[in-house]
Amino acid sequence: MRSEKSVPLMISLALLAVAAVLATLAIPAWRNHRVSEHLDEALRAGEAAKLVVMEAATVRGGLNRLQSGDLNFNAASSLNAYTAKIDISESGRITIATKDTGATPDPVFLLTPIDSSASSGGAALSWSCDIIAGNSQWMPPRCTRPAAPAPSVSVSPVAAPAPASTTGR
DSSP, X not given: OHHXXXXXHHXXXXXXHHHHHHHHHHHHHHHHHHHHHHHHHHHXXXXXXXXXXXXXXXXXXXXXXXXXXXXXXXXXXTOOTTEEEEEXXXXXXXXXXXXXXXXXXXXEEEEEEEEXXXXXXXXXXXXXXXXXXXXXXXXXXXXXXOOOOOOOOXXXXXXXXXXXXXXXX
């Protein structure tokens, strides 16, 4: 009779152990997901600053022709709950300081414009994204480095072989 009463207790303890194992796996994954979402939102706040740099580079004819007055930007209008500060340097680099993201310490991102209009023929600027302060484990998917352009290879046409002559005798 004693063993019949201990079966529900054993089942309860087994379920409690399974729940504890699941919690030890799920809680850190959930936390990392939330931090990544907050950092992604902070990077989205820099989109307006990117537009300012792209417009100035387009008007001036390239990044190397930017002047200090070209990059006027009201950063306060772009800040959100996870962005502490957005700065644009004279060279067009954008620094985004984050806050309250859940990462320790809160990362600081550097967005560097790359003038690729001559090589790609497409968009005038691409962006390189780096974490300059904080842990690099929090690099969100939005923060990527552009792929290096493939080296141009010139291929000379190969002459087709001459058809074999057939002589009939």
